[in-house]
Amino acid sequence: MKHQDLHIYNSLTKSKEKFTPIHEGAIGMYVCGPTVYSNVHLGNCRTFLSFDLVFRYLKHLGYKVRYVRNITDAGHLENDGESGDDPILKKARLEQLEPMEVVQKYTVDFHTVMAKFNALPPSIEPTATGHIYEQIAIIEKIIAEGFAYQKNGSVYFDVMKFNETNNYGILSGRNLEDMISNTRELAAQTDKKNPQDFALWKKAEPQHIMRWPSPWSEGFPGWHLECTAMSTKYLGNNFDIHGGGMDLKFPHHECEIAQAEACNHTSPVNYWMHTNMLTLNGKKMSKSTGNFILPNDMFTGENDVLSKPFSPTVIKFFMYQAHYGSILDFSSEALEASEKGYNRLMDAHRVLDEAPTSAKSSIDIESWRNSCYEAMNDDFNSPILIAHLFESVKFVNALNEGKETISKKDLEIFKKTMDDFLFDVLGLQDNASEGSQDSEKLSAAIELLIQLRNQARADKDFAMSDKIRDELAAKGIQLKDGKDGTTFSLSSL
RNA sequence: GGUAUCGUGGCCGAGUGGCUAGGCUCAGCUCUGCAAAAGCUGCUACAGCGGUUCGAAUCCGCUCGAUACCUCCA
Incomplete structure (x- = not known):
């Protein structure tokens, strides 16, 4: 099933491009994973489910895919009681948990939730704390290249210097001059030469629990570094696809590009993919604002937002009825509509086995099948795919009423295509047939x-x-x- | 303030120059003891104003509105 006409919207060039892997038949894909200091909410899940679809479809096309998705488990916990914003942090302090106990707890939660959604595990799921050595090595290289400086035990990336020879802001459409002239309040970050500089290594304050030795101080790595370290380690200095939520575009992914280019003199990623936000009441789901809903509360129905419980597969189906690049607003009405459509589709699929066959086909199954592939080949357009799958419902009914006919061979193609897209590509589950x-x-x-x-x-x-x-x-x-x-x-x- | 995305019928949501997206709701019909379910049929919209064009939801400009990022968040 090698289809060569896949097109992907590349955030870097802001255009749809024909997808050509670096190595024929094999694809390297990196996706920024969750920070495991609280339960994953549904907005987080949308991104990972979007990339699960990408992963599944690429594999369906016959590619060998190495899918790397990290777990961010370092650098955020402080024990000083000053910030006080993160309820999980408060809880960890309250319950006297080791930071790694918190990490473990929410990593398990993440895996459990993704399994309920029937998402495939990535090929490699590396952790930031497991790659401190690699991160230090990258910092040393960036310093050697002259794009970083140290101050009081911390190391910062010199954005101004980098911008002299490279283009900082290429991904997010910003230019450094504008950013400098629009700098907000001058914070007390006196160690930095410029507010735009970002930390590669941070010296740990006495109250900071997670800390590692380094050539510069006992401390912890900067926020953006782990992804550069782990993506290049497992996928190489230049790889095919890098994905993540839209909110990571700046500064996180911008900084990743800067670090990798400073280090390896090459653009790290050929295709950048950004998934859009899931909103609740018109606002982005966000841990910090409390505007979010937890997957388990949807499955059980124990929440103030929805009228009834919804199964993971229905929620996933709802998400796939919108394109990954569009903002999707979440509501009980929209979910109920999806659930009814989902049931109708699954009902039709179940009776497909019993469809009568004839000598000849009156419906053109081959062209219907092609249109399914065309939809997915056009930047993973799952809503269009689903629209085509709904056509199958009409086909099935017409066959059973004798209004249309299908040959035995075409029926096999029909069934195979439905199974492929419903279960392999979309990764749906038939609730009723369990x-x-x-x-x-x-x-x-x-x-x-x-x-x-x-x-x-x-x-x-x-x-x-x-x-x-x-x-x-x-x-x-x-x-x-x-x-x-x-x-x-x-x-x- | 800067950067980016977007504004589609009762609701959700595709579509980027000419061809019915699709789902849900609703209405009518078929079926039925009645109802439900199921099936069939129907419901032609693109924020506003101007421009380009034979032709624009789709391209350009302006206005209004929304969201995201610029500080940790998928």
Whole structure:
């Protein structure tokens, strides 16, 4: 399944470009992972689910993909009680936790949540604290290249110097002169030559818990350095795709480019991809403002925002109905609409197996299939893909009503394409078809009630038949009278 | 203030010069003991103003509005 006409919107050039990997058939992709000092919220998840789609589709096309996504587990914790803004930090202090206990707790939470969303784990998931040595080596190289200076045990990147020979701001469309003239309040960062300079190494204050020895001081690495260290270590000095949330574009990714160019004299990344924000009430979901919702609270329904619980796969389907590059606003109404559409799609997929075949096809399955690929090849346009998948619902119904015909061979292609896109590429799950022993017993019991009700209907004992139907409905079991008999579905109420 | 993105029908959300996006809602119909479910059909919008063009939601300009970044956040 090698399709060569994939196009990706490159944030660096602000245009859609034909994707050509550095090494034919193999792709290196780096995505900035979470800072594990609190639970991942749904906005964080959107980014990782967007890149899960990218990862899955690239693999589906037959590429060998090395997907590296880091865990940021260093440098943020302080023990001084001055900042007081981070409730997790407060909690860690309150419960006398080691910083690494906090890290462990939220790393586990992150993995658990992503597994519920059926996201594939990355190929490599390196941690910042596991790569202190590599980070120090990069700082030494940047100093040797003349793009960094040390002051009082800390090391800073010299943005002005870098800008003389390179272009600082190339990614985010900023230019240094403007930034300097628009500098805000002069903070008490007296160690820096310029406010635009950023720390590569920071000397630890006495109260700072996480600290490592270095040639300059006992301290900790700068915020932006870990990604440069780990991406180049596992993917090389120049690799294919670097992704992350839009909010990391500046300064984080800008600084990554500067560090890598200062160090390796080459642009580190060919295609920059930025996913847009998930908003709640029109505002970005954000840990610091408290405007967010936690995935688990959505699954259970225990929240003030939504009318009912939603399954992880429905939430994912909802997200994929918008393009990753667009802001997506989150609401109960929009989710309910997606859930209904999702159920209709899955219902159609389930009856696809029983579709009657004919000698000839009246529908053009091949061109439908191609349009699915065209959608994904156009910058991973999942909303268009899903629109095409909904066409399959009409196909299936028309086949079952005898209005259209399909050959055995085409039906196989049809089924394969649906399975490929629904489950391999989108990574959805069919909630209803997860049969356990309990649900089989439940089915048997309900089948019996259906028989009793149909007998009552045949006897025109509608009081009895309606009682069975209504009382089951009250328990969240809905009976559906179709042409070929009665089926049922479980709703979450 | 600077940088960037965006403003699409009742709602969500694609589309970047001419061709019905799609989903949900709603209405009508089919089916049904009734209802639900399911299916079919229908509902033609692009913030405002000007410009370019045979033709603009789509390109250009201006106005208004929204969001993000410029400080840790996906």
